[in-house]
Amino acid sequence: MSFAPPPPLVFAGDNYHIWVVKMKTYLQALDLWSAVESDVEPTPLRANPTIPQIRQHGEERAKKHKAMACLQNGVSNVIFTRIMACDSPKQAWDRLKEEFMGSDKTRKQQVINLRREFENLKMKESETIKQYSDGIMATVNNIRLLGEDFRDSRVVEKVITTLPERFESKISSLDDSRDLTTIFLSELVNSLYALEQRRASRQEENPEGAFQARTREGFSSNQRAKKPWLERKDKAMREANRDAGRRRFPPCIHCKKTNHLEKFCWTRPDIQCKSCKFGHHEKICRSHDKGQA
Incomplete structure (x- = not known):
């Protein structure tokens, strides 16, 4: 059963590294790769060759032309102009390789x-x-x-x-x-x-579990990102609580202040110092301070 491989894609200047692999496989399938690898001419016929020898010699000489035809038909017209002056398939192959893959x-x-x-x-x-x-x-x-x-x-x-x-x-x-x-x-x-x-x-x-895990990770990262804001918020809450603690009593009827009860007000009229018996609180009594000294 004969095998005829499909021709490779026509090379138009793009994806040379893909085309070169496909073209090499194509030439190997047709037993033409040896003609591309080497420029050596087939051995000349000896005197009085037999018919099989003549036929084999003709096939070896034809390999170069077949390989050249494959290369010329495997490229676009723009690329063909770059190898049209080449005399052998090896020369054409090396020209394309140097141009699209660079020098050594x-x-x-x-x-x-x-x-x-x-x-x-x-x-x-x-x-x-x-x-x-x-x-x-x-x-x-x-x-x-x-x-x-x-x-x-x-x-x-x-x-x-x-x-x-x-x-x-x-x-x-x-x-x-x-x-x-x-x-x-x-x-x-x-x-x-x-x-x-x-x-x-x-x-x-x-x-749900995956969402909760992602939510926890996002919340912790947001907490780390918003730490200064949280510190300011905590400070404001502490100040509010401290102010609320200061104003936990009803207004005093004597001084109108809210930080003490009426019985502890220093300005009430019936207050009497325990040290000197005058109308002021003993904490501000000068006699009390001298006695302690």
Whole structure:
């Protein structure tokens, strides 16, 4: 049964890193990739070649033209003008690679930047495990497209060491059950994703408890944010209570003040000092003060 792979998407100048992978697979499926990798001409025929040898030699020579046709038809007319002067598929392939991926020096700098970006990745509290793993793999794939080797075990280690605290119990249970240095990224992500789904289901079943927890957290944070206001409010309440304590008696009929009872008023007409027997209170009596001295 013959196999005819579908042609790749036409490259128009965008997403070269995707097109180049698809085009390479397409050429390999047609057994034409060797013509792109090397510019070496097929070995010339010997004297008195056989019919099979002539046929094989013709097929080897035709590979270059077939590969060139695939490349020319796999790009838009604007991109075709940049490779139309190329004499071989390898020359056309290298021209596109240099233009859309840069020189070797540029690619090395891109790899350095992508590796730095990979090292700085850390999962946010608002992210899901799927979103985080997809972001990591996008960076890793860009590094690999630039020709750099990147081991899967390093990606797994990065995910494990940058997870939030809510996944700590799951990582501990996985570490007890198996060797995390040999676990696949898809297996790790699926286990953590299942944990996220269970927690989301419990929150949906008990939304009131989750709402109360969020309300308590919001209230405590609001208290911390409004602490100066609360202090002013408490001070005003204390002053009001103190003023209320001062005015807890009815107005005195002698002095009209509200901070004492009538029998303790110093200005009542029948008051008599116990020390000198005159009409004033003993606390302001000069004779009383001299006697104490």
